[in-house]
Amino acid sequence: MSAPTDQIPSLPKSSPFQSFLRNQLRNIAPVFTLLALVFFFSVASTSFFTMVNFMNILSQISITAIIAVGLTYVILTSEIDLSVAAVANAVGITVAYFTLQPDYVNIANLPMPGIIAIVLTLLSALAFGLITAFGVTWIGIPSFIMTLAIMQIANGVSALLVRGQIAYSYPSLITMLGSGSIFGIRWTIIVAILFLLVGHLILRYTRFGRYIYMTGGNREAAEYSGVNVKFIIGSVMVISAMCSGIAGMLAVAYFGSAQQNQFDSYLLDAIAAVVVGGTSLFGGRGGIGNTIIGLLVLGVLNNGLDHIQIDSFLKILIRGIILLTALIINVYAQKLKESE
Amino acid sequence: MMDQPNSGGGLPPLLQLTNVSKSFGGIAALKDVDFTLHAGEIHGLVGENGAGKSTTMKIIAGVYSDYEGEMRVDGKPVHFRSARDALAAGIGMVHQELSTIPDLTVAENVFLGHQPLTKLGTIDWSQINREATRLISSLGLDIDPKTLMGSLPVGLQQLVELSRVLFSGAKTIILDEPTSALSPPEVKRLFDVLRKIKAEGRGIIFISHFLDDVLEISDTVTVFRNGKKVATESAASLTKDAVISHMIGRGSIGMHMGESAELISDDTRPIVLAAEAIGDGKTLHNISLNLRAGEITGVYGFMGCGQVELARALFGKIKLKRGHFILNGAQRNFQSTSAARKVGIAFVPENRRMMLFRTEPVYKNVSIAILGRIHRLLLKPGQERKIAATRAGDLQIRPPNPNMALGSLSGGNQQKVALAKWLTHLPKVLILSEPTRGMDVGAKEDVIRIVKDLRDKGVAILVLSTEPETILTLANRVTVLRKGMVAKEFNSGILFKADLLAAA
Numbered sequence: 001m002s003a004p005t006d007q008i009p010s011l012p013k014s015s016p017f018q019s020f021l022r023n024q025l026r027n028i029a030p031v032f033t034l035l036a037l038v039f040f041f042s043v044a045s046t047s048f049f050t051m052v053n054f055m056n057i058l059s060q061i062s063i064t065a066i067i068a069v070g071l072t073y074v075i076l077t078s079e080i081d082l083s084v085a086a087v088a089n090a091v092g093i094t095v096a097y098f099t100l101q102p103d104y105v106n107i108a109n110l111p112m113p114g115i116i117a118i119v120l121t122l123l124s125a126l127a128f129g130l131i132t133a134f135g136v137t138w139i140g141i142p143s144f145i146m147t148l149a150i151m152q153i154a155n156g157v158s159a160l161l162v163r164g165q166i167a168y169s170y171p172s173l174i175t176m177l178g179s180g181s182i183f184g185i186r187w188t189i190i191v192a193i194l195f196l197l198v199g200h201l202i203l204r205y206t207r208f209g210r211y212i213y214m215t216g217g218n219r220e221a222a223e224y225s226g227v228n229v230k231f232i233i234g235s236v237m238v239i240s241a242m243c244s245g246i247a248g249m250l251a252v253a254y255f256g257s258a259q260q261n262q263f264d265s266y267l268l269d270a271i272a273a274v275v276v277g278g279t280s281l282f283g284g285r286g287g288i289g290n291t292i293i294g295l296l297v298l299g300v301l302n303n304g305l306d307h308i309q310i311d312s313f314l315k316i317l318i319r320g321i322i323l324l325t326a327l328i329i330n331v332y333a334q335k336l337k338e339s340e
Numbered sequence: 341m342m343d344q345p346n347s348g349g350g351l352p353p354l355l356q357l358t359n360v361s362k363s364f365g366g367i368a369a370l371k372d373v374d375f376t377l378h379a380g381e382i383h384g385l386v387g388e389n390g391a392g393k394s395t396t397m398k399i400i401a402g403v404y405s406d407y408e409g410e411m412r413v414d415g416k417p418v419h420f421r422s423a424r425d426a427l428a429a430g431i432g433m434v435h436q437e438l439s440t441i442p443d444l445t446v447a448e449n450v451f452l453g454h455q456p457l458t459k460l461g462t463i464d465w466s467q468i469n470r471e472a473t474r475l476i477s478s479l480g481l482d483i484d485p486k487t488l489m490g491s492l493p494v495g496l497q498q499l500v501e502l503s504r505v506l507f508s509g510a511k512t513i514i515l516d517e518p519t520s521a522l523s524p525p526e527v528k529r530l531f532d533v534l535r536k537i538k539a540e541g542r543g544i545i546f547i548s549h550f551l552d553d554v555l556e557i558s559d560t561v562t563v564f565r566n567g568k569k570v571a572t573e574s575a576a577s578l579t580k581d582a583v584i585s586h587m588i589g590r591g592s593i594g595m596h597m598g599e600s601a602e603l604i605s606d607d608t609r610p611i612v613l614a615a616e617a618i619g620d621g622k623t624l625h626n627i628s629l630n631l632r633a634g635e636i637t638g639v640y641g642f643m644g645c646g647q648v649e650l651a652r653a654l655f656g657k658i659k660l661k662r663g664h665f666i667l668n669g670a671q672r673n674f675q676s677t678s679a680a681r682k683v684g685i686a687f688v689p690e691n692r693r694m695m696l697f698r699t700e701p702v703y704k705n706v707s708i709a710i711l712g713r714i715h716r717l718l719l720k721p722g723q724e725r726k727i728a729a730t731r732a733g734d735l736q737i738r739p740p741n742p743n744m745a746l747g748s749l750s751g752g753n754q755q756k757v758a759l760a761k762w763l764t765h766l767p768k769v770l771i772l773s774e775p776t777r778g779m780d781v782g783a784k785e786d787v788i789r790i791v792k793d794l795r796d797k798g799v800a801i802l803v804l805s806t807e808p809e810t811i812l813t814l815a816n817r818v819t820v821l822r823k824g825m826v827a828k829e830f831n832s833g834i835l836f837k838a839d840l841l842a843a844a
Contacts, residue, residue, distance in 0.1 A: 204719075205718045205719050206717065206718060206719060207711045207712065207715065207719060209719075210704070210708070210711060210719060211711075213700075214697060214700070214704070214708055217697045217699065217700060218693075218696070218697050218698075220694050220695075221693075221694060221695045221696055221697055222708070223657065223677050224655075224657070224677060224687060224689055224694055224695040225677075225681075225695060225708045225709045225761060226677050226678045226680065226681025226682070226686075226709050227677075227678060227708065228676055228677075228678035230676070231678075284697075284699070285699070
C-alpha cells in the first residue's frame with residue numbers, strides 16, 4: 001500500500017482508479033442511478049423534465065426527507081427504527097386531537113391554544129423516543145424488535161384518538177408549514193432542507209456526530225475509547241422519533257386530513273431513501289448527503305412512473321426491485337471495503 | 341503398574357508421533373517431536389505459551405495436515421486431512437472454551453449431531469434420555485439428562501462435553517486446560533472421572549499450565565520448549581521445580597534477558613487507584629490491588645485467570661458485585677467506560693480490533709478519546725491531524741501519515757495507534773492488557789520504551805499479561821492471579837520467571 005503507485009500504473013491489482021471505485025462504490029452507484037432515471041424519464045415523457053415537475057418531486061419527498069434525517073442517524077449507529085411511520089401518524093393525529101375540530105367531526109378531543117397544542121404534541125413525540133431509547137439501551141431489547149413494539153403502540157394511540165374518524169383542523173402554524181408556500185415554494189420543502197442541512201452539519205462537524213460514526217463503525221472500540229455508547233444510541237432513537245413526529249405534524253396539514261393508516265408507505269420509503277443513498281446498513285458509513293441522493297432517486301422514480309404509460313400496479317413491484325438492488329450494492333460495497 | 345504402562349510387547353501404542361515437524365511461513369513451530377500415548381495412560385503435556393503444545397495437538401486432532409514426520413494410531417500410519425478424520429480414528433478433544441449449547445438439555449448436548457431416530461424418522465427421545473443417563477452415571481455423575489445445559493455449573497458442563505466425546509467412541513481424549521475454570525472439589529471430581537476413563541483402557545492427553553494438577557493426575561509428563569520436546573518422564577519421578585526448569589531451560593535461570601528481573605518499588609509513592617476486595621460475582625473474587633503513580637504494576641496469570649475481566653472492571657466495562665475502587669482517596673465505582681475515561685483512566689485491550697476503527701483514518705483513531713478537549717462545539721480536523729502527526733512522530737508510527745486508513749498499517753503500528761490515543765493528555769492510570777503480544781521485536785521494544793517513559797512521567801500503569809517476559813521486563817511490582825484470586829504478590833528483590841510460573 002505504501003509503495004508509490006504512480007511508478008507502476010499498469011498493475012491491475014489496485015490502480016488508484018480501482019481503489020477509488022472500490023471506496024466510493026456506495027456513493028457513486030446512487031448518483032448514477034439518479035442520473036439514469038432522470039435521463040430515462042426525460043426521454044420517455046415530455047412532461048417530466050420541467051421546473052414545475054421538479055418542484056412537485058421536491059414537495060413529494062419533503063415529508064419522507066424529514067423522517068429520513070432521523071433514520072439516517074439511527075442506521076449510522078447500525079440500529080434500525082421501524083416505528084417512524086407509525087410515530088409520525090400518531091403524532092400527526094395527536095396535534096389534531098389538541099385542536100378544535102369542525103362540528104361534523106365526531107371525535108372526543110381536547111382543544112388547546114395552538115402553541116400549547118404544538119408543545120404537547122412535541123412532548124408526545126419525545127415520549128415515544130425516550131421509551132424506545134430506554135428499551136434499547138437500558139433493557140437491552142434489539143432495536144429491530146423494540147421499534148416493532150413501538151410501531152404497534154403508536155398505531156394503537158392513533159386508533160384510540162381518532163376512533164376511525166377523520167380530523168381536519170390543526171394549529172395555524174402547522175397548517176401554514178404543512179400546506180402553505182412562500183415565494184412559490186412549499187414550506188415543507190424549506191423545512192425538509194433545513195432538517196437535512198442541520199442534520200448534515202451535526203453529523204459532520206460536531207463531536208456528537210463523530211461519536212455516531214465511531215459507534216456505528218466499531219461499537220466495542222468506541223466503548224473502549226470511553227465513548228458513552230448507550231447515550232449515543234439512546235440519543236439517535238430520540239432524534240428519530242422527534243423527526244418522525246415533526247414530519248407527522250406537517251404531513252397531516254400537507255394531506256389535509258388526519259386519520260389512521262395514512263402513513264403506510266412512509267416506513268419503506270424512508271428506509272429505502274437511506275439505504276438506496278448508500279448509507280451502510282452495518283453502520284459507520286454514509287450520511288445525509290447519501291440520504292439526499294436516495295430521496296431524489298425514490299422521488300424521481302415515483303414521480304416519473306406517473307408520467308409514462310405504465311400499469312400502476314407494476315409500480316409497487318418496480319420499487320421493490322430498486323430497493324433490492326440497492327441492498328445488494330450496499331452489502332457488496334461493505335464487503336469490498338472490508339476486504340481492502 | 342500405572343506408572344510404566346504397556347512397555348511390554350503387547351498392544352501397539354494408541355498414538356505415536358515420530359519426528360514430527362511443522363513450520364508456519366518458514367518459521368519452525370515444531371522440530372522433530374516424538375510423542376507416545378499408551379492405552380490406559382494419562383499423559384500430561386506442559387510448556388510455556390508458544391512452546392508447541394497446541395501445534396502438536398492440532399496436528400493430532402487433524403486441524404493441521406501439512407506437517408512432516410509420521411503419526412501412527414494403533415500402530416497404523418495415518419495422515420489426517422481434517423478434524424473429522426481424526427474423530428473417525430478415535431481421537432476426540434475437549435477445548436478450553438466449551439462447545440456445548442446452553443439452551444439444550446444435557447441429553448441433547450450429548451447426542452448433538454447424531455440423535456438416534458425412531459422408525460418414523462423422528463428423534464427417539466426416550467432412547468436419548470435413557471442412553472444419556474447410562475453414560476453419565478457410568479462416569480459416577482448424578483445429573484438429570486433433562487436439565488438445561490446452561491443451568492449447570494461449568495465443571496459439570498465440561499464433564500457432559502467429555503461424555504459426548506466418549507460417546508463418539510474416542511479412544512484418545514485430548515483435554516485442553518480442563519482445570520482452569522474449576523474449583524478444587526470440581527477438580528477432584530474431574531480427576532475421579534478421568535481415572536475411570538483410564539481404567540477402561542482409553543488414553544488421555546492432559547494439557548495444562550497448572551503443574552500441580554498435571555503432576556497429580558498424570559502417569560507420564562512431557563515438557564515442550566521452543567517447539568521441541570525436552571523431556572518425557574514418569575510423573576512420580578518429577579517435582580514441580582523440575583518441570584519448571586525443563587520448561588524454561590536447565591541452568592539458564594537468571595542468565596537471559598527476561599528470565600529474571602529486580603523489582604524496584606517505592607512505598608512512598610502515592611496510590612492513585614486502589615481496588616479493594618473487588619469481585620464481579622463470576623470470575624473475579626476478592627482482588628485487592630494498589631496502583632501507584634510512577635510505577636508499573638504487573639499482573640501475571642494463565643489464560644482464563646481473570647486478567648481480562650480485571651482490566652475491564654477497572655475501566656468500568658464490567659460492573660462490580662463486591663468491593664470498590666478508591667481513586668485519589670475517594671471511594672468510586674464506575675458505571676461506564678466514559679465515566680472511567682473522564683476521571684483519567686485509560687485502557688488498551690489485548691486485541692487491537694477491540695479498540696481501533698480499521699476503515700477510519702489514523703487521526704480519527706487517535707482523537708476519539710480526546711475530542712472533548714480539542715474543541716467546544718465544532719470539530720477541528722486540522723488540529724486532530726496535527727495531534728495525530730505529533731503522536732506518530734513520538735511513537736515512530738510508520739508511515740507517519742495521519743490520513744491513512746488505519747487498516748493499512750502493520751500490526752505493531754496499529755498497536756502504537758491504540759496507545760497513541762491516550763497519550764495526548766496523560767491519563768492518571770493506564771491499563772495495558774497484553775501490550776506486546778504478537779508483535780515483532782522492533783515494535784515490542786518501542787512499546788516497552790513508551791510504557792517506561794510514561795511511568796517516568798508519573799502515570800500509574802497496570803500491565804496484565806500471560807507472558808512472564810513482558811511482566812519481568814516492565815514491572816515494579818507483580819501480582820499473580822490464579823482462578824480469579826490473588827495468588828501471590830512480589831514487591832521487591834530479584835524475581836525469576838520460575839517464581840511466576842510456580843505461583844500461578
